[in-house]
Amino acid sequence: MNDEFDPLESLIDRALDSYTPRRERPGLEYLILASATAERAPWWREWKPAWALAAALLLVAAVVPAWFRLAQPGGGAAQPPAIASLKHPPRPAIGPLAAAGPVRKIRGFTAPNAGEELAALAKPNSELHARPASVAGGSESVAAGPIELKPITIAPIQIRALN
Amino acid sequence: MREEAGEGASRSGSFVALVERHSQFVFRIALAVTRHSQDAEDVVQETFLQVYRDERWKRMEDERGYLARVAWRLAVRQRKPRRREAELPPEIPSRNVGPEQSAMDRQLEGWLHARIDALPEKLRLPLALQALGELKLVEIAGILGLPEGTVRRRVHTARQKLRQELMDRKGEGHER
Numbered sequence: 001m002n003d004e005f006d007p008l009e010s011l012i013d014r015a016l017d018s019y020t021p022r023r024e025r026p027g028l029e030y031l032i033l034a035s036a037t038a039e040r041a042p043w044w045r046e047w048k049p050a051w052a053l054a055a056a057l058l059l060v061a062a063v064v065p066a067w068f069r070l071a072q073p074g075g076g077a078a079q080p081p082a083i084a085s086l087k088h089p090p091r092p093a094i095g096p097l098a099a100a101g102p103v104r105k106i107r108g109f110t111a112p113n114a115g116e117e118l119a120a121l122a123k124p125n126s127e128l129h130a131r132p133a134s135v136a137g138g139s140e141s142v143a144a145g146p147i148e149l150k151p152i153t154i155a156p157i158q159i160r161a162l163n
Numbered sequence: 164m165r166e167e168a169g170e171g172a173s174r175s176g177s178f179v180a181l182v183e184r185h186s187q188f189v190f191r192i193a194l195a196v197t198r199h200s201q202d203a204e205d206v207v208q209e210t211f212l213q214v215y216r217d218e219r220w221k222r223m224e225d226e227r228g229y230l231a232r233v234a235w236r237l238a239v240r241q242r243k244p245r246r247r248e249a250e251l252p253p254e255i256p257s258r259n260v261g262p263e264q265s266a267m268d269r270q271l272e273g274w275l276h277a278r279i280d281a282l283p284e285k286l287r288l289p290l291a292l293q294a295l296g297e298l299k300l301v302e303i304a305g306i307l308g309l310p311e312g313t314v315r316r317r318v319h320t321a322r323q324k325l326r327q328e329l330m331d332r333k334g335e336g337h338e339r
Contacts, residue, residue: 012325014268015275016294020195028186028204032211033179039212 181220182211185227188297189234192306195291196238198280206241210234231298231306239288278328279321286321289314 186207193206210233214220223229279287292303300318304311 008326008329009322011271011329012275012322015272015279015325016290017296018272019276019279020191020291020294020296022191022296024187025190025200025204028190028207029179029182031204032182032186032208035208035212036178036215039215 178215178220181214181223181226185230186211188227189230191295191297192231192234192292193238193241195295196235196288197242202241203238206234206238209237213237228302228305231302235288235292235306239284274332275325275329278325282321282324286317286324289317290321293318 189210190203190207193203193210194200197203197206210230213233214223214230219229279290282290289303289307289309292298292306293300298306300314301311304314307314309317
């Protein structure tokens with residue numbers, strides 16, 4: 001098919017030519033560049049490296065003196081400065097206690113005799129566990145051997161009528 | 164003002180050069196898709212702003228191809244269904260024809276434009292891009308993200324449809 005001599009094809013070509021006009025759009029470049037200018041980053045964003053450098057310097061200025069203070073001998077446990085001027089105000093007297101006179105002293109406990117304790121510890125076990133006569137009870141002599149336990153009998157409970 | 168804008172837009176001035184080189188081309192692509200000059204202008208601005216924002220313009224290899232792809236994508240998004248009927252007046256090439264013939268041609272071309280607008284987008288877009296006369300088939304295929312053969316087939320199908328509609332119209336005219 002030869003398109004050059006086909007009236008329908010040439011008609012379509014002409015229609016397509018005018019469908020996408022080749023006319024210039026005056027001022028288009030101006031519009032684009034103006035909107036690009038409006039899009040431009042704010043001034044502080046353009047100084048990003050300077051801001052980063054300033055922040056780094058501030059950090060160094062804050063950290064280095066503290067590091068030196070820690071590195072000094074005894075610098076780790078720095079004592080708080082004494083406050084000379086601080087004085088506690090006098091305590092107000094409490095009425096009834098002040099009237100009761102001088103406070104009684106509490107008697108101190110006597111310390112146990114360490115010598116007795118050591119002597120007790122030095123005794124053999126059998127001596128320590130021997131049953132003293134006074135504990136066995138009465139005049140009965142302490143018999144060597146096992147202690148006999150008598151069975152305990154409990155009488156059944158009798159319920160009486162209340163009336 | 165233009166120099167100020169350029170200075171703001173690009174320190175080296177190459178963004179300005181890029182805009183000057185391709186803005187009209189991008190506009191025509193946008194216009195072919197949107198069929199509305201204001202929408203096309205918006206698309207052109209957005210296209211160049213995108214390129215400017217991510218500083219893509221500094222490292223573009225195929226400027227035309229890249230800009231055409233961005234513009235096409237934005238224009239397709241911009242194109243509104245209500246604007247299927249284009250606002251563009253037909254632009255008739257000047258020929259040595261009488262006023263009557265010219266009026267008939269204008270009417271026929273207007274009708275053809277409406278028929279092109281009514282084509283499915285997958286046929287209309289390759290046809291419109293080809294009608295620009297500035298893009299090779301392989302470039303159109305790159306913009307649309309389609310194989311070259313598919314683009315060629317779609318253009319052919321679109322033309323066949325238009326041809327058929329013209330023949331039907333002529334047939335109707337003879338019947339009257």
